[in-house]
Amino acid sequence: MRVVIFGATGMVGQGVLRECLLADDVREVLTVGRTPTGQRHPKLRELTVADVGDLDAVRDELTGVDACFYCLGVSSLGLDEATYTTVSYDYPLAAVRLLAEVSPNVTFVYVSGVGTDSTQRGRVMWARVKGRTENAVLDLLPNGYAARPGFIQPTHGAASRTRWYRVLYAVTSPLFPVVSRLFPNQVTSTDRLGRAMLRVARQGSPRRVLAGRDLT
Secondary structure, eight states: OEEEEEOTTSHHHHHHHHHHHHOTTOOEEEEEESSOOOOOOTTEEEEEOSOTTOOGGGTTTTTTOSEEEEOOOOOOTTOOHHHHHIIIIIHHHHHHHHHHHHOTTOEEEEEOOTTOOTTSOSSOHHHHHHHHHHHHHHHHOTTEEEEOOOEEEOOTTOOOSSHHHHHHHHHHGGGHHHHHHHOTTSEEEHHHHHHHHHHHHHHOOSOSEEOGGGGO
16 A cells, blocks of 8 residues: 555654554555654655645645545644634645545545534534534545544654643553543554554445544
């Protein structure tokens, strides 16, 4: 498979990138983002763009990819709806629309989150925006999926770029085994999430909105 990852420098993206590089059936991994990952691997090619919402410069590189894992995201804390929409709707839709043209059979997995509002009518801003994005992914790509993980444990060195997230994970890390036993369907890790996304790329899924056991 040829795989493209958006957001490979974030916590989830780091985990997905690791699993893709380890997978025997992945022959090439393309990362798209404003900054390089800093990693070196024979399978890895990094595509740096100034604006993630304008992908014309990498159109040819994304032609014929088999899977796209969209892990780029941002916390909604402190952001107004317009700014959050730019990152959480406009950017992923730029990727979806381009891939619908140049790789229409691509398996596209958009990383959303528990609580996403697919009706787009709720009071929680981030949930409405991500619900709008999920709906667009499912409408525009026949092999589009939305992944809604709950609590994600960073593993194998994966770390959030957001400082308060890093503090939160450090504080809650000792509780992970207990939480995992009590709520097995709401807890995953960066490596398990990466393997689950690869599994969907290989064999599809009867459910297009992935949650719980789909992601563990």
